Amino acid sequence: MNGVWQGEAKINAEIPLLISQRLIKHCSVLPSPTLTDADLQTKDQLRTIYRAMLGGRLMEAKLSSLYKAGKIVGGVYLGTGQEAVSASLGCSLTMGRDVYSPLIRDQAGRTGFGEPFLDCARTYLGSAAGPMRGRDGNIHRGNPAEGYLAMISHLGTSVSAVAGVLLARRIKGELEGCVGATCIGDGGTSTGAFHEGLNLAAVEKLPLVVIIADNQFAYSTPSDRQFACRDLSARAEGYGVKGHEVDGTSLEDCARVIGGAVEAAREGGGPQLVVAKLLRLSGHGEHDDGSYVPQELRQSLLARDCVELGAEQLIAAGHATREEITQWSSELRDAVQEAVAIATQEAAPDARTEDWFALSTPSMREGDYES
Amino acid sequence: MNGVWQGEAKINAEIPLLISQRLIKHCSVLPSPTLTDADLQTKDQLRTIYRAMLGGRLMEAKLSSLYKAGKIVGGVYLGTGQEAVSASLGCSLTMGRDVYSPLIRDQAGRTGFGEPFLDCARTYLGSAAGPMRGRDGNIHRGNPAEGYLAMISHLGTSVSAVAGVLLARRIKGELEGCVGATCIGDGGTSTGAFHEGLNLAAVEKLPLVVIIADNQFAYSTPSDRQFACRDLSARAEGYGVKGHEVDGTSLEDCARVIGGAVEAAREGGGPQLVVAKLLRLSGHGEHDDGSYVPQELRQSLLARDCVELGAEQLIAAGHATREEITQWSSELRDAVQEAVAIATQEAAPDARTEDWFALSTPSMREGDYES
Amino acid sequence: MIASDVTYIDAIREAQADLLREDERVFLYGQDIGKFGGAFKATKGLQEAYPDRVIDSPISEDAMVGMAIGAAIEGMRPIVEMQFADFSSVAFNQLVNHAGTHYYRTGVPIPITVRMPSGGTPGSGPFHSQSMEAIYAHYPGLVVVTPATVSDAYSMLKQSVELDDPVIFCEHKFLYRWLKSDSLEGDDLPIGKARIARHGKHATVVAYSAMVHEAVRAADILKEEGGWDVEVVDLRSVKPLDTDTVIASVARTGRLLALGEAFPWGGVTAEVISRVCTEAFHLLDAPPQRLNARDTPVPYHPNLWAAHRPTPESICASLRHLLTY
Amino acid sequence: MIASDVTYIDAIREAQADLLREDERVFLYGQDIGKFGGAFKATKGLQEAYPDRVIDSPISEDAMVGMAIGAAIEGMRPIVEMQFADFSSVAFNQLVNHAGTHYYRTGVPIPITVRMPSGGTPGSGPFHSQSMEAIYAHYPGLVVVTPATVSDAYSMLKQSVELDDPVIFCEHKFLYRWLKSDSLEGDDLPIGKARIARHGKHATVVAYSAMVHEAVRAADILKEEGGWDVEVVDLRSVKPLDTDTVIASVARTGRLLALGEAFPWGGVTAEVISRVCTEAFHLLDAPPQRLNARDTPVPYHPNLWAAHRPTPESICASLRHLLTY
Numbered sequence A, B: 001m002n003g004v005w006q007g008e009a010k011i012n013a014e015i016p017l018l019i020s021q022r023l024i025k026h027c028s029v030l031p032s033p034t035l036t037d038a039d040l041q042t043k044d045q046l047r048t049i050y051r052a053m054l055g056g057r058l059m060e061a062k063l064s065s066l067y068k069a070g071k072i073v074g075g076v077y078l079g080t081g082q083e084a085v086s087a088s089l090g091c092s093l094t095m096g097r098d099v100y101s102p103l104i105r106d107q108a109g110r111t112g113f114g115e116p117f118l119d120c121a122r123t124y125l126g127s128a129a130g131p132m133r134g135r136d137g138n139i140h141r142g143n144p145a146e147g148y149l150a151m152i153s154h155l156g157t158s159v160s161a162v163a164g165v166l167l168a169r170r171i172k173g174e175l176e177g178c179v180g181a182t183c184i185g186d187g188g189t190s191t192g193a194f195h196e197g198l199n200l201a202a203v204e205k206l207p208l209v210v211i212i213a214d215n216q217f218a219y220s221t222p223s224d225r226q227f228a229c230r231d232l233s234a235r236a237e238g239y240g241v242k243g244h245e246v247d248g249t250s251l252e253d254c255a256r257v258i259g260g261a262v263e264a265a266r267e268g269g270g271p272q273l274v275v276a277k278l279l280r281l282s283g284h285g286e287h288d289d290g291s292y293v294p295q296e297l298r299q300s301l302l303a304r305d306c307v308e309l310g311a312e313q314l315i316a317a318g319h320a321t322r323e324e325i326t327q328w329s330s331e332l333r334d335a336v337q338e339a340v341a342i343a344t345q346e347a348a349p350d351a352r353t354e355d356w357f358a359l360s361t362p363s364m365r366e367g368d369y370e371s
Numbered sequence C, D: 001m002i003a004s005d006v007t008y009i010d011a012i013r014e015a016q017a018d019l020l021r022e023d024e025r026v027f028l029y030g031q032d033i034g035k036f037g038g039a040f041k042a043t044k045g046l047q048e049a050y051p052d053r054v055i056d057s058p059i060s061e062d063a064m065v066g067m068a069i070g071a072a073i074e075g076m077r078p079i080v081e082m083q084f085a086d087f088s089s090v091a092f093n094q095l096v097n098h099a100g101t102h103y104y105r106t107g108v109p110i111p112i113t114v115r116m117p118s119g120g121t122p123g124s125g126p127f128h129s130q131s132m133e134a135i136y137a138h139y140p141g142l143v144v145v146t147p148a149t150v151s152d153a154y155s156m157l158k159q160s161v162e163l164d165d166p167v168i169f170c171e172h173k174f175l176y177r178w179l180k181s182d183s184l185e186g187d188d189l190p191i192g193k194a195r196i197a198r199h200g201k202h203a204t205v206v207a208y209s210a211m212v213h214e215a216v217r218a219a220d221i222l223k224e225e226g227g228w229d230v231e232v233v234d235l236r237s238v239k240p241l242d243t244d245t246v247i248a249s250v251a252r253t254g255r256l257l258a259l260g261e262a263f264p265w266g267g268v269t270a271e272v273i274s275r276v277c278t279e280a281f282h283l284l285d286a287p288p289q290r291l292n293a294r295d296t297p298v299p300y301h302p303n304l305w306a307a308h309r310p311t312p313e314s315i316c317a318s319l320r321h322l323l324t325y
Ligand SMILES: Cc1ncc(C[n+]2csc(CCOP(=O)(O)OP(=O)(O)O)c2C)c(N)n1
Pocket: A104, A105, A153, A154, A155, A184, A185, A186, A187, A188, A189, A191, A213, A215, A217, A218, A219, A280, A284, D031, D059, D061, D083, D087, D090
């Protein structure tokens, strides 16, 4: 296959073992951990984020193999390489209090936010018991009543929706201490919806955090066909929001910068725009081998695998031992397996008993008005 | 009337007389003319621009009185106070070679670009002989075959259309030496269409000039409800385009900065974003008295009337005499009168002979398929 | 409120005032709706009374609707004002793909009401005259209402906001100041029920919004002219569309004209005729007739505008054809 | 080109290759259409051959169409690829209000072709399955074509680009690889003419796009089952809609089923029934029938998806009802 990823092996069972080998290979390029913002870089926080990253990686590895085995219909989109960014956001938010609208590559963030693997498995496998009941699939899932929004496919549209939840809370006098957050890709920034949503949030000075995961490609389209600015963080000033840049491959950096942006928003600092630099370490979806990604990019620092690097960082800082990580990994793998096993056995939706109604109000439903 | 404008009198016959009186009142606040870019600030250029400004002002004054006399149906939207910006752009472009998509407050720019007053009068008065044949009205006019695009109402949509003309020329190998230009208001920058269009032009590095006439209001909505950045020119960097700021009340500054932006685009400098600061010296349309504009803004430097100030600048620099300006004014007033007189006498469109087809291809037309 | 000489636009303003007063979940969002009171003054004075719940938006129709969706998820009842229905084209995606799909996908309904100043007036031209009900009714998940009377404008706006589902509220600009009544109160029919606007026995005109009044005028002319009794059904909402009331009327008259101000391809008139013909074919004593605007953009000039949409004259012509078939 | 085993998507690719070769005014614009060859490989290899005329766009559907409009004004013939028809919702405004109004307003036509990968496939869900033809056909100023065969996909795409007017080219994703032919060449009917896809005398099914094949299957079943001869009319384009061919078929059969994969309110089926009933009421020996998808978003799960759209079984059920009326 043309598009074999440097880190392909990472989705197999040997992650912690690989880590130790790579640690030696890579350590020359490792930045020394900068522990400037000690509050945020607590051991606990990093361990929590890392577990969410691992969970995301392992869940997605499973989804990939289910897809390849023909057990998932439709698309499977992975966040491989984006887990540090995603989990750093998800773990900074509290379900029930905060608002989160993840995007396609946010399995780790969803896990960090508290979504059970079972919801994911059920949605991908189309279980009638899942949150989307087979009506929608894969990444198009959420639990809106808990502030966990269910994205539509049209990129950029979540920004204004999250802003709306926050505006509603302000009107109700319940905004204090809340944050709303969403992610978007480099490509998604080209949509009018993104622009309108971020601008609206800026005008209203809402506690909104928007993470741009600049993974160098939108599907096959490289960034230079997507925008012409030096860096997307140059957009922050034009919206009048606070801008941040972060190395998306580094758990430590993501935890600090993204965690910091969430705190800043929470404390009344208004909208925050975080641009994370990284590389998508998979195809656009599992149908795509990503062979258009040039070799030099695959070998650049952007291609570092944040899950491997994160383990190195945890170990180097003494926040976790290799054994612990191996342990988490196997626990999470079991949890993923269990979720998939349950969802696989659940009933699919049944067209005959399906409620074919798009409106909630019975008197507004037309029923089948065809003869 | 609540919303009488400081400069209301300026639309009457006495412009040049007023100018001399105000010259004395205002001269303390006048910036001394900076003649740094001597090439662009030629006497000829300033005279040309000023005549277009005067033409715009006088045409619009006539439109306003026609509207108030009930002779124009629908809306009348004036560019009062924006003539320096508008004409500086229109006069920098050459019909046939360049592409121009003016917006609602661009009578002066249209005049500068070479649109005859008659086209304007015919469109407002709904003459069947006009470029829009009564099918569309007021500012929704143009001559697309000459690169003079006919705006639709939806703000922001012209940006991509102008970009498309330019992209087409590049493909045909005919882009060399061409510029495309369009205007938008502060409010129009909040549209997704504006964002997508400017971003696309930036990616393609097209010779596009976008002027934002930041006139402090979008209809009644002040800028702080429209965007949160310090200044809209802060957006340029985020698009990777060259940004410019200009005092929109000053003919000299507008001629230099806008003329310069057009030249920069023409010479391969890529897209240019010019933000002009000024105040709309009228209501949103002639149905609106603009009473929501606070008094202090009406008395600020932003409220200087560019037509008056421009005359002062021309006279002070020795580019024109008061007598010349009076002369231009009366010539232009005659030309406006004549155009209106012609258009007024022309036949209105006749519904019975109207071609009721939205498609050009006869075989694609369904005709009246109702029984 | 009992008012004398209350207009259609007054009714819309009063409904919003009532809603703001009675229901803390209600807030208004739109361009220039605050201090300015909106392009048509539908929110005049409301920001003064409810400063936190009448909010001026940027010119961002997509985000305006997206914001309302988020607020609705959070339990609010936003009313979004489009400055003109025509500009909702920019919010089309959020309306049909976000608001319209949400309940089916997630089980969480989206109680937003989007007010659309609709329909033509002389001189408004192609972009300030559109009737977009068919566009929104075609997609699943939206309720689309089209009040034709002062009391319906009032009561249906209140009902729309009370509904748990997204409502496209098509209010006709031509009726804003032209249509007057001496009371806001009416028969308070629920959304989804059509009304017999004029009783008759020789033919049924099914209309909605401003065309109800043109139909009634045409019916009056034909009464005068030939003693014909034409029944006019006011659909009131086009989705749900009250097929039962339409068919009951056709059962009485045997003749159907479907009338609308929107573009002719598809739309309400096609849906009405299609439903009647599939469900009540044998009640028809003559081929059904159909009358819409023409298949061009809405023209600017009043001469063209008046000939673009159906008029009492063109309605009479259709009806004569139908009645003498 | 004569190929054996050429698919529907091959036809679309070949048409574009021919157009690029034959007409310098043609260029392609869309997301990932360059080196990558497009999400469905409809432009595979074309950028290599025409590097300046196959251009990757940002994710900006509104600006993509706006750009194409400008290029068309400048004399080019852009083909815009939407990655999925569903995403054209974001370009709705540029399509209906800019492209669709331009000729009527200015006299300058806008020859753009917008390719819309349309229709459902199992597992695609609410946002990658839509059939938007009714939305675009409702507005004046757009031609809307819906090829159902390999040779139509080929010849109609070429004709679309040759037309001076804007064309919404609805290509069905389900047919992309499933539908094969041994040649690109067909009868080269012009846009606006319907085709009898299967001859019959007992009833007429009017269908378009993928539903033509489902209708033919249903007809085969009924032939087998009861010796019924069902005629299938393939509309090919829904605007213009070839009422004459439809009515001529109904004149032969006396019975009509209008079939579509889109949402049920309004749309092609309503338009077809409405035209037949207003123009050829007395040709009908039975009430017309109508079959569409259900009035919910297109569901993700294949079980639900298969029951959401018409199937040979549901078509047969409708037809049995119609035939035995
Ligand atoms: C408005 C819109 N247009 C097109 C698409 C199809 N699409 C889905 S994902 C994608 C690429 C997104 O790229 P990016 O935003 O960079 O995110 P990434 O996939 O790299 O995480 C595209 C074009 C879409 N979802 N929405």
